[in-house]
Amino acid sequence: MRMQWMYQLRDRPGAEDVDLPDQEGGRPRQTLARQREGADGLVDSYILQRVDAQLHTAVYGWVLSSEPDPVSHYLLEFLTEDRPQQNPW
Template sequence: MQTQWVYQLRDRPGTADVDLLDQGRGRPRQTLARQREGADGLVDGYVLQRIDAQLHTALYSWVLSSAPDPVSHYLLEFLTEDRPQQSPW
């Protein structure tokens, strides 16, 4: 039996907090990121803050896309996690 996780997405400005049931992705990732619509290269996303393994809940906080250093750092973690066997260069 596959365990489903609840992702709690918090702190996004102008948006209510959201709880989502995972779509069979397995364990929670360090980041949940997507390219911002209409903006080349800018990324919106959430960063994992805390996991409750007993309740199968992962709490994520919003990362401002206007803050390039944190976004770049978390994207590098995301790419490494997504493709751990491949060289980044």
């Protein structure tokens, strides 16, 4: 039986922390972008802080809110800085 991951989204200013079940399956990603409910296209971006493999929990820290394009650009820059030896595509 495959266990579902739980994502804990933390530290967004002015908001409570959120726990979400993973909808896609597989291991947690380094970055996560999530559309903010009721914000007409505003996206929050998060960076993976730690993983608890036994509890199947991934903890993400908030880093940026913006329209989707600036968030995507920021996350791509983060990935290339964090993993310069790997191809981001």
